[in-house]
Amino acid sequence: MRLSKFWLAALALIIPLATSVAANEADEAALAYRQALFKSIVWNFSPMSEMVRGKREFDAAEAKKRALTVSYLSLLLAEAFPKGSGSNAGTTDALDAIWQQPEDFAARLKTFQFEANELRKVAEQGQQESFTAQFRKLGAACKGCHDSYKAD
Numbered sequence: 011m012r013l014s015k016f017w018l019a020a021l022a023l024i025i026p027l028a029t030s031v032a033a034n035e036a037d038e039a040a041l042a043y044r045q046a047l048f049k050s051i052v053w054n055f056s057p058m059s060e061m062v063r064g065k066r067e068f069d070a071a072e073a074k075k076r077a078l079t080v081s082y083l084s085l086l087l088a089e090a091f092p093k094g095s096g097s098n099a100g101t102t103d104a105l106d107a108i109w110q111q112p113e114d115f116a117a118r119l120k121t122f123q124f125e126a127n128e129l130r131k132v133a134e135q136g137q138q139e140s141f142t143a144q145f146r147k148l149g150a151a152c153k154g155c156h157d158s159y160k161a162d
Contacts, residue, residue, distance in 0.1 A: 040095035041102055047086055054079045061138075062145045070136035077126075077133035077141075080148075084126040087119060103161045118155040125151040
């Protein structure tokens with residue numbers, strides 16, 4: 011009987027610890043996922059930015075491909091900010107305000123997703139002027155979120 015009580019007491023101590031370790035690993039995985047998404051968005055955003063700023067010739071096919079990718083990746087961001095994946099999960103530029111003001115953050119993310127999808131639609135038309143105008147709207151949506159929720 012003594013042995014059973016010992017193992018029950020040991021399990022009572024180990025289970026919360028194991029749960030905590032598993033939660034921390036999930037938070038770290040969410041952080042890594044989020045950072046990978048943002049790196050992919052920047053990878054696709056940069057060539058479009060160069061086209062808009064005249065540093066690269068406008069290429070309608072490339073603009074369409076990049077806009078489609080950014081639009082898709084923007085949708086994946088919705089699950090990339092679970093509670094616990096902030097600064098306690100590792101090195102991140104995401105400010106704790108994301109989790110302190112979830113409604114505002116969600117609204118700004120929706121704006122980014124909307125503008126990214128609009129860019130995708132505009133890019134399909136292949137017109138540089140309308141692409142440039144919509145790209146600037148998307149950039150403003152990025153800035154709106156970065157100003158409040160990203161450390162510089």
